[in-house]
Amino acid sequence: MQNKNRNILLFSLLTLSLVLLLLLNVSLGSVSIPIKDVFNNLIGGNSSKETWDYIIINYRLPKAMTAILVGMGLAISGLLMQTLFRNPLAGPDVLGLSSGASLGVATVILGAGFLPPVLASVLLSSYGIILASSLGSFLVLLAVLSVSQSLRNTMAILIIGLMFGSLTNAIVGTLTYFSSAEQLQKFTFWSLGNLGNLSWSSIVILSVFVAIGLALSLLNIKPLNALLLGENYARSLGMNYKKSRMLIILATSILTGSITAFAGPIAFIGLAVPHIAKLVFQTSNHTVLFWSTLLLGATIMLICDSISQLSGTDITLPINAVTSMFGAPIVIWLLLRKRKMMN
Amino acid sequence: MENKIILQASKISIGYILKKERNIIASNIDLSLEKGKLIALIGANGIGKSTLLRTLTGIQKPLSGNVCLNEQDIHKLDSLLLAQNLSVVLTEKLPPSNLTVWELIALGRQPYTNWIGTLTNNDMAKINEAIELTQIEHLISKRHYEISDGQLQIVLIARALAQDTPLIILDEPTTHLDLLHKVVLFKLLKKLTQETGKCILFSTHDIDMAIQLSDEMIIMTPENTLQDQPCNLILKGSFDTLFQDEHIVFDSEKGKFLIS
Numbered sequence: 001m002q003n004k005n006r007n008i009l010l011f012s013l014l015t016l017s018l019v020l021l022l023l024l025n026v027s028l029g030s031v032s033i034p035i036k037d038v039f040n041n042l043i044g045g046n047s048s049k050e051t052w053d054y055i056i057i058n059y060r061l062p063k064a065m066t067a068i069l070v071g072m073g074l075a076i077s078g079l080l081m082q083t084l085f086r087n088p089l090a091g092p093d094v095l096g097l098s099s100g101a102s103l104g105v106a107t108v109i110l111g112a113g114f115l116p117p118v119l120a121s122v123l124l125s126s127y128g129i130i131l132a133s134s135l136g137s138f139l140v141l142l143a144v145l146s147v148s149q150s151l152r153n154t155m156a157i158l159i160i161g162l163m164f165g166s167l168t169n170a171i172v173g174t175l176t177y178f179s180s181a182e183q184l185q186k187f188t189f190w191s192l193g194n195l196g197n198l199s200w201s202s203i204v205i206l207s208v209f210v211a212i213g214l215a216l217s218l219l220n221i222k223p224l225n226a227l228l229l230g231e232n233y234a235r236s237l238g239m240n241y242k243k244s245r246m247l248i249i250l251a252t253s254i255l256t257g258s259i260t261a262f263a264g265p266i267a268f269i270g271l272a273v274p275h276i277a278k279l280v281f282q283t284s285n286h287t288v289l290f291w292s293t294l295l296l297g298a299t300i301m302l303i304c305d306s307i308s309q310l311s312g313t314d315i316t317l318p319i320n321a322v323t324s325m326f327g328a329p330i331v332i333w334l335l336l337r338k339r340k341m342m343n
Numbered sequence: 344m345e346n347k348i349i350l351q352a353s354k355i356s357i358g359y360i361l362k363k364e365r366n367i368i369a370s371n372i373d374l375s376l377e378k379g380k381l382i383a384l385i386g387a388n389g390i391g392k393s394t395l396l397r398t399l400t401g402i403q404k405p406l407s408g409n410v411c412l413n414e415q416d417i418h419k420l421d422s423l424l425l426a427q428n429l430s431v432v433l434t435e436k437l438p439p440s441n442l443t444v445w446e447l448i449a450l451g452r453q454p455y456t457n458w459i460g461t462l463t464n465n466d467m468a469k470i471n472e473a474i475e476l477t478q479i480e481h482l483i484s485k486r487h488y489e490i491s492d493g494q495l496q497i498v499l500i501a502r503a504l505a506q507d508t509p510l511i512i513l514d515e516p517t518t519h520l521d522l523l524h525k526v527v528l529f530k531l532l533k534k535l536t537q538e539t540g541k542c543i544l545f546s547t548h549d550i551d552m553a554i555q556l557s558d559e560m561i562i563m564t565p566e567n568t569l570q571d572q573p574c575n576l577i578l579k580g581s582f583d584t585l586f587q588d589e590h591i592v593f594d595s596e597k598g599k600f601l602i603s
Contacts, residue, residue: 232433233433278441
């Protein structure tokens with residue numbers, strides 16, 4: 001049972017680094033706050049300056065919480081997709097959900113010019129954008145689900161997801177062609193991803209959705225393990241394939257849809273984190289992978305967010321650029337190192 | 344007296360429904376699979392062996408007639424109950440994963456475990472028993488992609504054993520194996536039926552070996568599908584009709600095919 005001890009050690013290290021990174025993440029930014037003060041504030045006390053308290057409660061902590069929720073949710077939905085589609089390159093964006101969200105937001109931002117001014121201003125508020133994005137990914141989800149009902153082949157669903165993705169991207173492309181520079185800028189900012197704009201009430205809503213998605217995933221750990229043997233063996237083990245597939249797709253959609261709605265389409269976390277978890281923990285057992293992917297997702301998202309803040313300056317890099325710069329080399333390196341596991 | 348029949352097919356027709364047209368591959372098949380029997384299914388390529396196995400395992404419905412497991416229609420059985428009575432070893436490749444041989448065998452316990460798949464002491468005992476019976480103790484900590492085809496075939500049989508079902512159905516378990524490993528596998532199947540009282544049905548193209556080792560055989564020919572003991576089938580001359588080719592002749596004294 002050497003493995004068990006190794007896993008316990010790894011889990012403790014991960015939890016510890018998550019806590020440390022949370023402190024570090026809150027302390028870094030345009031104004032540096034000493035870690036000691038951050039710690040005092042987070043355990044319910046006060047830091048030595050009132051402005052620091054204000055910054056932590058209203059800016060830094062909400063952003064860190066969003067990063068943790070986004071990292072956990074996207075990483076888990078990536079894990080679910082990779083096992084369900086038996087494809088190491090599957091991620092939450094493959095079902096076309098992110099593209100659906102983009103379409104919703106593009107329609108609102110870029111199409112606002114065609115609407116009466118009163119309606120346009122309502123739609124362009126931050127709630128309007130969240131609503132549009134959720135609606136977009138939900139509609140793509142409904143389309144994918146209704147098609148998947150009549151298809152036995154899981155690969156076909158993957159391809160249909162990709163097709164929905166290109167279709168929505170094409171519509172977004174057409175919309176951008178006809179829009180003004182100002183509208184284009186607004187849409188581009190949304191598509192770069194943003195963790196920092198959420199109020200505490202939005203975070204509560206987001207965490208409810210993420211919690212539902214994670215709970216659904218947890219219920220599917222056993223079927224996911226059975227799926228490691230392929231569809232037919234999984235059925236022969238008494239698994240209700242259609243029902244489980246539906247639940248897994250639903251869980252991914254809830255996670256990706258809600259996260260994209262609140263934080264924009266965030267790349268690579270869903271694809272890269274499950275691979276890192278599989279590499280670090282050397283297992284395919286989803287009981288272990290679920291928790292390790294959850295912790296690693298939160299940790300890596302916090303690291304990316306800390307990098308994007310560029311400590312000591314007023315500049316904040318777009319989070320999507322950081323996750324891509326972080327994620328792409330990791331995936332390439334993994335493919336080269338673990339050729340055997342991948343194919 | 345205890346009922347020895349585990350699975351019974353009565354007057355079934357097998358095949359597919361394509362564009363509302365019934366495409367019958369074979370019909371009027373009567374089979375019964377009994378406890379403790381090693382049963383070989385043979386027939387030429389394309390005769391419908393896989394379709395028959397798919398029908399017997401409940402993956403597809405017979406076009407007519409019914410398949411009963413413990414006297415209950417297999418398509419009305421709960422999927423968990425079916426998994427506790429029937430395990431399979433398939434020809435398909437396993438998808439890529441990090442599973443170790445031990446974990447792969449342990450997955451055979453899924454029909455018995457709780458919602459998150461916790462293994463109890465009883466589950467552990469069944470897993471160890473399966474590993475002991477198949478003598479693969481030296482493989483259990485290896486990854487499933489690190490072992491040879493022959494070893495993997497035996498590991499998959501161990502997984503089916505861990506599933507602890509009275510009936511195991513294997514689809515062409517001896518393809519891709521050399522003579523030595525074929526013999527090892529056949530002997531293992533024979534030993535399992537004798538020691539555990541399970542019924543094992545397998546399809547194969549190694550007819551000579553099947554004649555020597557199996558208790559009963561099912562022969563599929565274009566005309567009919569017969570189930571009997573190998574010596575009776577030889578007496579009836581059933582093997583002569585197996586391949587419709589004048590160059591392949593069955594020598595009933597040697598119990599093997601000759602090429603003229």
